[in-house]
Amino acid sequence: MSQHRPDLPPDLLPLAQMPWFKRLAARFFGHGLTRLRAQHRASWLHGQADGFRSGHTAGFDYGFSEGKAEGLEEGRQVLLIRDSRSTEHPAPKVDDLLFDDWRLPLTADLKKRMKADVARLLPAHAQPSNAQWKMIFSDTPTTSVIAGAGAGKSTTLVLRIVLLSQYLGFELGSMTVVTFTRESRKDFIEKLISVFSLWGRAISVKEARDLVRTFHSRILPMVRSLPGFERLQAFETLSHRTGTDDEDAQANPFDLRINDAQRQQLNACYHGLYQRDERFRELIRSLSRHALQLKELERDHPDVQKRMAVTELAAQRDEALSDAIEDLWFRAGAWPIKGVEPKRERFEINGSRFFCHGYIPALDAWVMLGFDPRENAQLSRPGAKLSLRAEWAVKRTLFQAFCRKPLIWLDSYEEAKRVLASLAGNATAGPGFDYKIQGELGSAPLLDCFVSAAGFIENLGLDVPDAVGRLCFSQDDPDRHFFEALSRFWRGFEDHLLDQSPPVMTYNRMFSLFSEHSPENFKLLDDALLRPMSHLMIDEFQDVSPQIVSWLRATLGEVRKRGPAMHVGRSAQRTSLLCVGDDWQSIYGWRGSSPSFFMDFTKQFRSPAHTRVMLTDNYRSHQYIIDAAEHIVRAAPSIPGKKAKASGEALSPSPVNVMERDDEGLARRIEEHYRNGDSILILYRRSGDKSLIQKYIEPTVNVDSSLPYAQRRLRQMTYHSAKGLQADAVFLVGDCQHLTRSPYKNQIYRLAGLGQEGDAEPYDSAQRDEILRLAYVGITRAVQHCYWYVDGQDSQAANAPKASDRIGVGKPFFIDHRRARG
Structure with a gap:
C-alpha cells in the first residue's frame, strides 16, 4: 500500500484520511460545483495534491518494477558473458610425435666461427654452398636433404658431424651415421678421419667405425644383448670361414647369392621338414612335377x-x-x-x-x-x-x-644327379630342381626362390605365414603350392636356425624383434645400446624398406620415451634425425625398398619442426649429362621442384650418344678413350652381355689389369652396382626394360599399403618407374662422355616399357644415332 509524503501540509491531506461525513459533504459539494462548472480553490488544491500523490506513487512503483527487471536482466547478461566454461568434456590429445619440441643451440657467433674455420681449413673447391650450409646448420629435430647425383653430400655430412661434436660438444657415442654398403662405409670413415684431423682432432679407426655403421651392424648388438643370444650369428653373413667380423661382413644387403654354409642350413632344414611333414611332401612333389616337366x-x-x-x-x-x-x-x-x-x-x-x-x-x-x-x-x-x-x-x-x-626331360647328367639326390632323400641335398615364380625373369633352385620370396615379404614389414594366408591364386596356378610350401618351410627354417649352436637368425627377423609390432622387447635393452641412436644421420635414405622404417620409428620413440634420465651427464640430449637421399636414385624396389618413405618424410617421421634442404648443384657432370638424365626420369613420380645445375660448365659439353648395339664399335670407342687417359665405366643390364663383349675389349682390359690397382682406369659392373661411382666416359650396354608382371608381388605391395589406392598392380607400376630411375643412375655416372648402346627390336620385349622410349627428339643433350641412320 502506498504511503503519503510526511512533508505535506495538513490541509492537503488525502481525501481518504478525512472523517466520513466531511468526505461525503466534500463529494456532494464537489459534484455540484462540477455541474455548475465552478471551482473551489481548496478542493482544487486537494485534488491537485491527491493527483500528484497518486501519480507519484504509481510512477514510483512502475519505475521500480521496470528498473528491477532491467537490472536483473543486465546482471544475468554480464554473468553469461564472463562464464566461458565448455559444456563438453573432450579427452586429451595423443602425443604421437617421435621427437621433443627443441632446437639445436646455434648462435650467430657460433655459425660465424665455424664458417671462418671451414674457409681456412678446407680448399676452395670444397667450400660448402648456401644450400649445404643450410643442411649443416639445420637446428630442427628432423631434416630431409634431397641430394641429386654428384651433389657433394658426403663432405657436407662430415661437416655436420664436426658441428655437433666440435662446436656443440655432442659425444660421438650419441650419434650414428648409416651407410648402406661396406664400401661406402669404408670411404666415409676415411673422409671422417681426414676432415677431423684438420680441426686438430685425432679420431681412431675404432671410434670412426663405431660411429659409421650399416643398419645391419647396428641391430646385431641389440639382439646379442638378449639372454641366450650373446653369440648370435646372422644368416646373411654365415660362412665356413673363421674370424669373420659379423658387423663388417655385410658387403651389400641387396646381394641374394647363397654360399655353401648357408645352403647347408637350407638343405638340412628341408630334409627334416620333408621327412616329418606329409603336406610339405605333397607340395614339393607337385612343384617338382611342374618344374621338371x-x-x-x-x-x-x-x-x-x-x-x-x-x-x-x-x-x-x-x-x-x-x-x-x-x-x-x-x-x-x-x-x-x-x-x-x-x-x-x-x-x-x-x-x-x-x-x-x-x-x-x-x-x-x-x-x-x-x-x-x-x-x-x-x-x-x-x-x-x-x-x-x-x-x-x-x-x-x-x-x-x-x-x-607329365614328362620330365633331363637335359644333363648334372641335372639327373640333383633329381637322384632329391628322390633318395639325401640330407645334404635340396629339392634337386629349379623353379620360376611367375613374374621373375628366370628360374633358380627352389630353396633360393624360398629365400628370395621370404626376403621380399619381410622387407615389406610382413610376416611370411600371415602374408601367404592372405594371397590368392587360381586353382591351377603352381604358385599357389609354392607359397603354401614357403609358409611351412620358412617358419621351420627360422626355428632350425635358432636351434644351431651358436644360434642363427636372419637380419629381417632381428629387425622385426624391435619393430613397432614388438615395443615390449625394448624393455630388455640397456640405455647404452640406444644412446648411439639418439642422433641419426642416414645416407641413401631412398633405399630403405618398410621393415627398416618400422625399426627406426620404434627405436626413436623408445629413446624419447626414456627421457632426460637417459642423457644424464651428457652434452647430447634428446633425439634428431637427418636423412639424405634422392628419390630419382631409388633402384631396389625388386628387393622391397621404396622411395615413398623419403618422398613422404614428414608423414613417416612426425616432428614438431622440420627442415627441408634441396642440394641442386652437381659437382660431377656437365649440364648436357644432367639434362639428359633428368629428361628420362622426369616421367616418374618424384619430389617436386627438382632441377640440378652443373657447378662448372664444360668448355664443349658432349651430348649423350644413343646407338644400336655394336660390340665392335663399342670396343673401338673404349680403346680410344683409354688411350686419351680417361677413366672408363662399362655398365651392363644383363650379366650375359659382359661375356659377349669380352672378346672385343680384351686387349684394353689386359693392359689395364696389368697396372697397380690404384692406377687402373677401367671398371665393369651392372647398373645397380655403380651407385656412388663416376668416370670420365661411361658406356651403358643394354636398355632398362620392365619385361614381366608379378602377380604375387602386386598382392604383397597392397598388403603392405604401398602404391596408389585403386591400382591393381602397384608393384608393376613401381617397376615401370624404376626402369627410368635406373637409366638416370647409369647416365649420371658420367663426368664428360656417355654412350648408350641399346639392342634392336626384341620380339620378347616389343611392347615392354623401356627407358629409351623417353629419349628426347630434337633435344640438344641427346644424339640418337639410330634415328639419324634410319
Missing part, C-alpha cells in the same frame, strides 16, 4: 612348323635314337637313376609313335633322357645323316608341341 611350345611356333614335316621319319628312327642316348648316359654313369624305373613307354605324337626312357612313381611322371651338352656335338648313329644332337632336338620340339602327359 617339359615346357610346352605353341604349335604355330616356327620350330614346330619346320619339324612337323619330318615327324614320321623321326618316329621311324626313334627307337635307335633312344638306344644311342641311353648308351651315352650309361657310359657316363648317370643311368639308371635310383627312384626312376627304367622302362620304355610308347607315346603317340602327331599320329606317330615315340619312346621315353623311364618312369618316376613318386612324381607320377615319365622321364626322357636328353643329349648332355658336354658330349661331342658331332656324334651320330652309324649311317645317320643327322647328328645325335640334331635328331634329339627334333624329337624334343615335337614332344613340346604335342605331348600332354
Whole structure:
C-alpha cells in the first residue's frame, strides 16, 4: 500500500484520511460545483495534491518494477558473458610425435666461427654452398636433404658431424651415421678421419667405425644383448670361414647369392621338414612335377612348323635314337637313376609313335633322357645323316608341341644327379630342381626362390605365414603350392636356425624383434645400446624398406620415451634425425625398398619442426649429362621442384650418344678413350652381355689389369652396382626394360599399403618407374662422355616399357644415332 509524503501540509491531506461525513459533504459539494462548472480553490488544491500523490506513487512503483527487471536482466547478461566454461568434456590429445619440441643451440657467433674455420681449413673447391650450409646448420629435430647425383653430400655430412661434436660438444657415442654398403662405409670413415684431423682432432679407426655403421651392424648388438643370444650369428653373413667380423661382413644387403654354409642350413632344414611333414611332401612333389616337366611350345611356333614335316621319319628312327642316348648316359654313369624305373613307354605324337626312357612313381611322371651338352656335338648313329644332337632336338620340339602327359626331360647328367639326390632323400641335398615364380625373369633352385620370396615379404614389414594366408591364386596356378610350401618351410627354417649352436637368425627377423609390432622387447635393452641412436644421420635414405622404417620409428620413440634420465651427464640430449637421399636414385624396389618413405618424410617421421634442404648443384657432370638424365626420369613420380645445375660448365659439353648395339664399335670407342687417359665405366643390364663383349675389349682390359690397382682406369659392373661411382666416359650396354608382371608381388605391395589406392598392380607400376630411375643412375655416372648402346627390336620385349622410349627428339643433350641412320 502506498504511503503519503510526511512533508505535506495538513490541509492537503488525502481525501481518504478525512472523517466520513466531511468526505461525503466534500463529494456532494464537489459534484455540484462540477455541474455548475465552478471551482473551489481548496478542493482544487486537494485534488491537485491527491493527483500528484497518486501519480507519484504509481510512477514510483512502475519505475521500480521496470528498473528491477532491467537490472536483473543486465546482471544475468554480464554473468553469461564472463562464464566461458565448455559444456563438453573432450579427452586429451595423443602425443604421437617421435621427437621433443627443441632446437639445436646455434648462435650467430657460433655459425660465424665455424664458417671462418671451414674457409681456412678446407680448399676452395670444397667450400660448402648456401644450400649445404643450410643442411649443416639445420637446428630442427628432423631434416630431409634431397641430394641429386654428384651433389657433394658426403663432405657436407662430415661437416655436420664436426658441428655437433666440435662446436656443440655432442659425444660421438650419441650419434650414428648409416651407410648402406661396406664400401661406402669404408670411404666415409676415411673422409671422417681426414676432415677431423684438420680441426686438430685425432679420431681412431675404432671410434670412426663405431660411429659409421650399416643398419645391419647396428641391430646385431641389440639382439646379442638378449639372454641366450650373446653369440648370435646372422644368416646373411654365415660362412665356413673363421674370424669373420659379423658387423663388417655385410658387403651389400641387396646381394641374394647363397654360399655353401648357408645352403647347408637350407638343405638340412628341408630334409627334416620333408621327412616329418606329409603336406610339405605333397607340395614339393607337385612343384617338382611342374618344374621338371617339359615346357610346352605353341604349335604355330616356327620350330614346330619346320619339324612337323619330318615327324614320321623321326618316329621311324626313334627307337635307335633312344638306344644311342641311353648308351651315352650309361657310359657316363648317370643311368639308371635310383627312384626312376627304367622302362620304355610308347607315346603317340602327331599320329606317330615315340619312346621315353623311364618312369618316376613318386612324381607320377615319365622321364626322357636328353643329349648332355658336354658330349661331342658331332656324334651320330652309324649311317645317320643327322647328328645325335640334331635328331634329339627334333624329337624334343615335337614332344613340346604335342605331348600332354607329365614328362620330365633331363637335359644333363648334372641335372639327373640333383633329381637322384632329391628322390633318395639325401640330407645334404635340396629339392634337386629349379623353379620360376611367375613374374621373375628366370628360374633358380627352389630353396633360393624360398629365400628370395621370404626376403621380399619381410622387407615389406610382413610376416611370411600371415602374408601367404592372405594371397590368392587360381586353382591351377603352381604358385599357389609354392607359397603354401614357403609358409611351412620358412617358419621351420627360422626355428632350425635358432636351434644351431651358436644360434642363427636372419637380419629381417632381428629387425622385426624391435619393430613397432614388438615395443615390449625394448624393455630388455640397456640405455647404452640406444644412446648411439639418439642422433641419426642416414645416407641413401631412398633405399630403405618398410621393415627398416618400422625399426627406426620404434627405436626413436623408445629413446624419447626414456627421457632426460637417459642423457644424464651428457652434452647430447634428446633425439634428431637427418636423412639424405634422392628419390630419382631409388633402384631396389625388386628387393622391397621404396622411395615413398623419403618422398613422404614428414608423414613417416612426425616432428614438431622440420627442415627441408634441396642440394641442386652437381659437382660431377656437365649440364648436357644432367639434362639428359633428368629428361628420362622426369616421367616418374618424384619430389617436386627438382632441377640440378652443373657447378662448372664444360668448355664443349658432349651430348649423350644413343646407338644400336655394336660390340665392335663399342670396343673401338673404349680403346680410344683409354688411350686419351680417361677413366672408363662399362655398365651392363644383363650379366650375359659382359661375356659377349669380352672378346672385343680384351686387349684394353689386359693392359689395364696389368697396372697397380690404384692406377687402373677401367671398371665393369651392372647398373645397380655403380651407385656412388663416376668416370670420365661411361658406356651403358643394354636398355632398362620392365619385361614381366608379378602377380604375387602386386598382392604383397597392397598388403603392405604401398602404391596408389585403386591400382591393381602397384608393384608393376613401381617397376615401370624404376626402369627410368635406373637409366638416370647409369647416365649420371658420367663426368664428360656417355654412350648408350641399346639392342634392336626384341620380339620378347616389343611392347615392354623401356627407358629409351623417353629419349628426347630434337633435344640438344641427346644424339640418337639410330634415328639419324634410319
